[in-house]
Amino acid sequence: MSQQEFWNSKFSRDGYLYGLKPNTFIASKIKLFPRGSKVLCLGEGEGRNAIFLAKRGMEVTAIDASDIGISKLHFRALEENLKIETICADLNEWEVKEKYDVIVASYLHMYKNEREDLFEKIEESLNPDGYFIGEFFSTKQLNYTSGGPKDEDLLYTVDDFKKHFALCDNEIKEQVTILDEGKGHQGEACVIRVLIQK
Numbered sequence: 001m002s003q004q005e006f007w008n009s010k011f012s013r014d015g016y017l018y019g020l021k022p023n024t025f026i027a028s029k030i031k032l033f034p035r036g037s038k039v040l041c042l043g044e045g046e047g048r049n050a051i052f053l054a055k056r057g058m059e060v061t062a063i064d065a066s067d068i069g070i071s072k073l074h075f076r077a078l079e080e081n082l083k084i085e086t087i088c089a090d091l092n093e094w095e096v097k098e099k100y101d102v103i104v105a106s107y108l109h110m111y112k113n114e115r116e117d118l119f120e121k122i123e124e125s126l127n128p129d130g131y132f133i134g135e136f137f138s139t140k141q142l143n144y145t146s147g148g149p150k151d152e153d154l155l156y157t158v159d160d161f162k163k164h165f166a167l168c169d170n171e172i173k174e175q176v177t178i179l180d181e182g183k184g185h186q187g188e189a190c191v192i193r194v195l196i197q198k
Helices: 001-009 024-028 047-056 068-077 111-124 140-143 158-164
Strands: 038-041 057-063 083-089 101-108 127-135 168-183 184-196
Touching: 001 068, 001 101, 024 047, 024 101, 024 127, 038 047, 047 057, 047 083, 047 101, 068 158, 101 111, 111 127, 111 158, 140 168, 140 184, 158 168, 158 184
Parallel strands: 038 057, 038 101, 057 083, 101 127
Antiparallel strands: 127 184, 168 184
């Protein structure tokens, strides 16, 4: 099953699977975003982070494999009178064409053998001093029932980030938190919170 088929099956249900509120960790870092930042949201799904950032004056581009997720994002952006550029593409096929001040992601489902290529694209896409901010499910999430993949190959460790971004300023922490993100993420979870500056 392709990424598009997988996520379309999730996003084709009524409502918004992960709710309308942005990811708490990403929202908590808004003070780091320079005014009018050019921001890229990776694996943005139905658009909760993109909408939040566009409302705060950011120039937002969102990429996701699901055309249904992108359509829901468009609908909300129109309702809110916001301009958000969208790209419907699998992240494995994403080509770096622009530079961004901030790149954000919440819960990307990327296989271990695909991450090095993605991390290189992220680093290449960031302006000097730019930030990569995200929250990802830890391999320890297999012990919890609050959401996320049940395949360890789609889960992350702190070392996955530290090894690649060793030359960048980084703050990468694994922690247990309570998720309240729509129907898709509810309850206690083990996540990795990433704050990397190029």
